[in-house]
Amino acid sequence: MRRFHNAPPVPSSSSTALVIGGGVIGRACALALQRGGWRTTLVDPEFAVDAAGMPPSWGNAGHIATEQVEPLASPAMLRSAPRRWHGFGGALDFRQPWRHAGWIASYLRACSPSRFEAGRSALRGLLAESLPAWRRLAQALDAPELLKEQGHWVCWESEPGARRGRAVWRGADIGTASCTDLPDDQLTALQTRLAVPLAGGIAFENTAQIADLPTLALRLAAAFERAGGRPHRARVQTLMRDGRRVHAVTEAGERLDADLILVCAGVRSRALMAALGLRAPLIAERGYHLQWAAHDWPALPPVVFEDRSMIVTRFAGGLRAASFVEYAGPDTPADPRKWARLQQHAAELGLPVQGAPRPWFGARPTLPDYLPALGRSACFDNLAYAFGHQHLGLTLAAVSAELIAELCAGRAANLAPFDLDRFA
Ligand SMILES: Cc1cc2nc3c(=O)[nH]c(=O)nc-3n(C[C@H](O)[C@H](O)[C@H](O)COP(=O)(O)OP(=O)(O)OC[C@H]3O[C@@H](n4cnc5c(N)ncnc54)[C@H](O)[C@@H]3O)c2cc1C
Numbered sequence: 001m002r003r004f005h006n007a008p009p010v011p012s013s014s015s016t017a018l019v020i021g022g023g024v025i026g027r028a029c030a031l032a033l034q035r036g037g038w039r040t041t042l043v044d045p046e047f048a049v050d051a052a053g054m055p056p057s058w059g060n061a062g063h064i065a066t067e068q069v070e071p072l073a074s075p076a077m078l079r080s081a082p083r084r085w086h087g088f089g090g091a092l093d094f095r096q097p098w099r100h101a102g103w104i105a106s107y108l109r110a111c112s113p114s115r116f117e118a119g120r121s122a123l124r125g126l127l128a129e130s131l132p133a134w135r136r137l138a139q140a141l142d143a144p145e146l147l148k149e150q151g152h153w154v155c156w157e158s159e160p161g162a163r164r165g166r167a168v169w170r171g172a173d174i175g176t177a178s179c180t181d182l183p184d185d186q187l188t189a190l191q192t193r194l195a196v197p198l199a200g201g202i203a204f205e206n207t208a209q210i211a212d213l214p215t216l217a218l219r220l221a222a223a224f225e226r227a228g229g230r231p232h233r234a235r236v237q238t239l240m241r242d243g244r245r246v247h248a249v250t251e252a253g254e255r256l257d258a259d260l261i262l263v264c265a266g267v268r269s270r271a272l273m274a275a276l277g278l279r280a281p282l283i284a285e286r287g288y289h290l291q292w293a294a295h296d297w298p299a300l301p302p303v304v305f306e307d308r309s310m311i312v313t314r315f316a317g318g319l320r321a322a323s324f325v326e327y328a329g330p331d332t333p334a335d336p337r338k339w340a341r342l343q344q345h346a347a348e349l350g351l352p353v354q355g356a357p358r359p360w361f362g363a364r365p366t367l368p369d370y371l372p373a374l375g376r377s378a379c380f381d382n383l384a385y386a387f388g389h390q391h392l393g394l395t396l397a398a399v400s401a402e403l404i405a406e407l408c409a410g411r412a413a414n415l416a417p418f419d420l421d422r423f424a
Contacts, residue, residue, distance in 0.1 A: 010410040011408070013037070018260070019264055020236050023264065023266050027224065027397075028220060029404050031401065056364055056393065062210045064134060066174075066206055073119065127392075128175055147210065152204050153201050156307055213394075234251065261384070280373060280423070281367060286362065288324045288334070290359055291317070294353070364391055364393070366390040372386070373419075375418055
């Protein structure tokens with residue numbers, strides 16, 4: 001497709017924006033645009049936030065992961081893949097890999113040392129701003145209590161695992177986070193809740209947790225509407241072009257026009273962009289969780305049981321255990337063995353939970369180089385995008401929204417490393 005270098009759309013008092021997708025990225029962006037002067041409509045087929053089919057924005061582990069500076073497209077990840085394989089007891093699985101050969105080839109290229117270094121430097125900058133941006137957003141939502149700044153813990157059950165894990169984290173780039181050995185009293189507080197002996201742990205600082213994801217979703221929606229934004233319940237079926245402009249068409253056949261159209265539809269963004277001839281090679285990188293409404297887990301920060309690749313987070317609505325990196329299509333049915341494995345981990349650890357847990361699975365939207373796509377289209381004057389946030393969508397929602405609002409207001413925002421044209 002021929003490319004143009006267009007002037008940025010700058011909002012006037014009557015400029016309209018359409019944000020497609022009401023996950024955490026879409027809601028945060030819609031609020032930032034509305035507050036930035038755009039008359040914004042947020043379109044999503046389903047605004048429910050606490051159900052089996054909810055998007056990963058509300059099914060995730062709640063961790064503001066400022067420490068995850070190193071992109072998962074890395075030589076180290078490639079080397080460790082065999083021992084992380086689901087068939088050998090690990091969390092990594094590939095469903096129908098032959099259907100994703102293009103993505104795999106692109107991922108392998110992104111694992112080269114030079115691409116990894118470039119990705120690390122780009123993520124480092126974004127993550128450094130993620131927690132400050134969350135503080136601003138939590139204040140703007142009038143809900144500072146939603147952001148719990150008590151770090152997170154990583155622990156191990158075996159001495160060799162603890163030695164290896166500590167060495168890996170000490171050698172890793174963890175950006176603005178820091179970590180130290182978990183003090184004895186905290187290790188004991190954790191140990192007394194578990195049926196297995198722990199060999200050690202580390203405590204991270206300058207990471208955080210969102211205390212309650214459904215409340216976050218509701219607060220974002222309420223703030224958006226209070227600022228004058230309009231929610232619209234519909235599924236965008238496709239995007240269509242009129243010369244250098246784009247409009248959306250819903251499943252019901254309704255045409256939606258706007259001066260700015262921002263695509264934030266998670267893994268479904270791939271098909272929307274493809275309709276315009278734009279390449280967004282997203283894969284559904286699915287995770288699973290179990291959540292128990294009744295439990296006696298204390299008010300600890302999120303705890304990663306690294307030998308089990310599982311994170312346990314206490315939310316206002318219950319105790320959640322999450323895991324798995326399952327590459328698949330967005331519509332591939334769930335694999336119930338993964339919930340059984342989570343249940344087994346919970347039983348072996350002796351997590352103090354009662355009753356039957358609620359199972360959930362959902363797809364992280366992941367591009368081959370594990371960097372998000374944030375920017376404006378060079379082909380269409382009114383098209384912008386914010387998707388592909390992989391494991392970091394919650395972490396990066398607030399900073400992504402600030403940057404998108406800056407960009408769309410015509411102000412400088414250094415988003416070059418996240419330009420989708422890297423896959424053109
Ligand atoms: C198990 C698990 C644990 C995770 N833990 C963490 C964590 O601790 N910290 C962290 O930072 N990240 C975490 N993540 C990743 C994070 O959840 C995602 O990166 C994030 O949800 C992406 O948000 P999103 O808004 O881009 O996409 P989504 O959450 O997928 O939302 C997309 C929205 O777009 C809507 N939509 C889709 N198609 C259309 C259409 N055609 N028309 C209109 N609307 C549409 C959907 O209904 C949905 O509301 C985790 C993910 C999983 C699966």
